[in-house]
Amino acid sequence: MPKSVDREAQRRQIGAALLQLVAERGLDEVSVRTVAAATGRSPGAVQKYFRTKDEMLTFAAELAGERIERRMAEVNTALPLRQALRDLIRTTLPVDAERRAEATAQLAFAVHAAHHPRLAAIRRQVDQDIRQALATWLESAGHETHAAALADAVIALSDGLALRMLYTPQEHEHLLTVLDRALDTLIPDPGTDRHLRE
Amino acid sequence: MPKSVDREAQRRQIGAALLQLVAERGLDEVSVRTVAAATGRSPGAVQKYFRTKDEMLTFAAELAGERIERRMAEVNTALPLRQALRDLIRTTLPVDAERRAEATAQLAFAVHAAHHPRLAAIRRQVDQDIRQALATWLESAGHETHAAALADAVIALSDGLALRMLYTPQEHEHLLTVLDRALDTLIPDPGTDRHLRE
């Protein structure tokens, strides 16, 4: 048989390069040629792994989704709920170069999904997974009622902050304190009786 | 002198067509030619009003920003704070065709701004205006402390919900209840003493 290559590994490498390209130069700078150049390949070589640009794009979107879910699984659930939640959200915000790359790609895909049914389906699946993980986590931490709604609110808050950070790097610190304060309000401190505060 | 035409009116008409095009087909379907066709013009006619595509894009972004600010000014501030706030945010969410068009354009521009300094500056200006209006409003309604941070949290929540609604039309109603519940928590009901609840 022929030259044996780990096809899946190659696809992931190309997908990762695409995500980085989206983060650095924006989704509309992504073309078969620019992605190929970013991986040191010829355009024809990329075509061997993705027959169409669209297939390449959806693959990258799934890859980005997997990364987020993996990050969620890595959060230390032994910490107090509010702090763990804070850590979790911070790993999705564009606070440094790596996170910024992922957040940028995520948001670009989300907007693109508005006019791209297959991309929308992928996003919905990822959202569903995140929401459910968050909701069951909240429930086990004592927020039995409306855990799902609370999870959705937290996700929306996080996405909204990430969106804004994309084009206002000056406000990063300020927006992080906004997050803290909002979490303080949304998630009552279990260690303090509510009616004793203030 | 020549054929007299209201240049500014023409520019606004073209800008409006661009926004609608973004909403219906996405930002990367926007070209000088498609915008021209959408206004019943030839590409050359559009060039008379915008020398470059970029100039056309930034103009449309400013136009979209003006629309949001106008909507904010139209909210009935005589209503109870929480309800007025709810109404305000609902007018920015993609609940019907018209609002969906504006929200889609806004979010597309926001993501694009991550790689487009001039667009980012426009977005920052609009954000600043909205935030300040919201903050002074909150202050006058009794939220003297941390009004600015609360305003930012509300904006982020709203943007995050809008983003998600773009690709999950099925969840519109659910996300609206999420909004209501989050607002209930973030904005304590002024008619009820806090320590008397639950």
Added chain:
DNA sequence: AAGGTTAGAATACGACTGTATCTCAAAGAT
């Protein structure tokens, strides 16, 4: 009425797009 000015259309240009096709070299199987 003549002339200057501009809106609008048509056209042209080079660059880039996605995709299909072709060639070549390399590697495993017989």
Added chain:
DNA sequence: ATCTTTGAGATACAGTCGTATTCTAACCTT
């Protein structure tokens, strides 16, 4: 050692992009 399969590269093609240029027709001013 030969053959076959395949990764990778090169090239080709039709289409679209943004922008510059050219032309015509309509209007206002003098």
